[in-house]
Amino acid sequence: MITHGPNSLVTNSDAVVCKELVKRYKQKLVLNQFTASFPAGKITGLLGQNGAGKSTLLKIIAGLTQPDHGEARVFGQKIHWKQNHDITILSDRTKWYEHHTVLEAIKFSKVLFPSFDLEKALELIQFMELDADQKVHTLSKGQESRLYLVLCLARNTKLVLLDEPFSGIDLVSKEQIIQVIIDYMVESPFTLIISTHEIHETEGLFDHAVFIRNGANVLSGDVEYLRATQGSIETIYRGIYR
Numbered sequence: 113m114i115t116h117g118p119n120s121l122v123t124n125s126d127a128v129v130c131k132e133l134v135k136r137y138k139q140k141l142v143l144n145q146f147t148a149s150f151p152a153g154k155i156t157g158l159l160g161q162n163g164a165g166k167s168t169l170l171k172i173i174a175g176l177t178q179p180d181h182g183e184a185r186v187f188g189q190k191i192h193w194k195q196n197h198d199i200t201i202l203s204d205r206t207k208w209y210e211h212h213t214v215l216e217a218i219k220f221s222k223v224l225f226p227s228f229d230l231e232k233a234l235e236l237i238q239f240m241e242l243d244a245d246q247k248v249h250t251l252s253k254g255q256e257s258r259l260y261l262v263l264c265l266a267r268n269t270k271l272v273l274l275d276e277p278f279s280g281i282d283l284v285s286k287e288q289i290i291q292v293i294i295d296y297m298v299e300s301p302f303t304l305i306i307s308t309h310e311i312h313e314t315e316g317l318f319d320h321a322v323f324i325r326n327g328a329n330v331l332s333g334d335v336e337y338l339r340a341t342q343g344s345i346e347t348i349y350r351g352i353y354r
């Protein structure tokens with residue numbers, strides 16, 4: 113593993129620290145001694161090719177699956193169900209409240225999660241140009257992604273994990289969503305880890321990047337430092353995965 117930049121060191125300011133994580137599915141090695149830290153209050157891009165192990169890693173951090181070896185800590189604590197109120201995960205396969213309307217989805221979220229900010233969610237669905245009375249299963253892919261993002265952000269958790277939140281979304285919507293994330297971070301800082309293949313459009317969003325290949329951290333660090341020393345995130349990505 114190569115690490116660079118001030119944020120790549122394990123410090124008290126790390127929200128998530130992963131140490132030598134190993135995960136196998138039957139004989140398949142999916143995470144291979146994965147070690148990395150994710151700085152608190154920053155946005156980290158988790159980058160890698162299809163099948164590199166990104167979703168598996170996010171699920172381990174969220175406590176949805178267990179590593180075979182190694183350890184992940186969130187805010188200094190071993191992962192435990194009691195941390196559920198601190199962590200929001202949006203999986204790339206999520207289907208929430210399909211048979212309800214947008215408004216019902218928001219109201220249910222408020223019932224499920226006491227810290228859910230109903231007013232903020234209502235404000236965001238207007239900004240995202242969603243119809244409160246439309247059934248979730250009739251939303252387009254982009255509209256559905258916007259709704260799920262609203263449901264995640266309005267929970268107000270300290271850690272948000274977004275697994276490919278931009279896939280299948282048009283450029284303008286992507287920019288709109290990125291703007292919402294940036295505004296939200298400014299209003300109430302939290303730690304965000306985003307796995308994405310949309311590097312060109314999203315690289316401006318990242319403070320920190322972790323490149324994963326075959327389940328291992330092959331490069332990570334502060335994005336400004338990486339850019340100054342190695343070029344754009346897209347260039348680095350091409351160099352690693354070519």
Ligand SMILES: Nc1ncnc2c1ncn2[C@@H]1O[C@H](COP(=O)(O)OP(=O)(O)OP(=O)(O)O)[C@@H](O)[C@H]1O
Nearest residue numbers: 137140142160161162163164165166167168169204
């Ligand atoms: N529940 C599972 N059972 C068996 N194999 C699995 C399971 N989940 C993931 N895998 C395998 O683990 C490997 C890593 O999958 P993962 O979804 O973590 O990768 P990824 O980096 O998120 O990929 P993508 O960018 O395509 O979403 C893949 O080969 C996948 O087939």
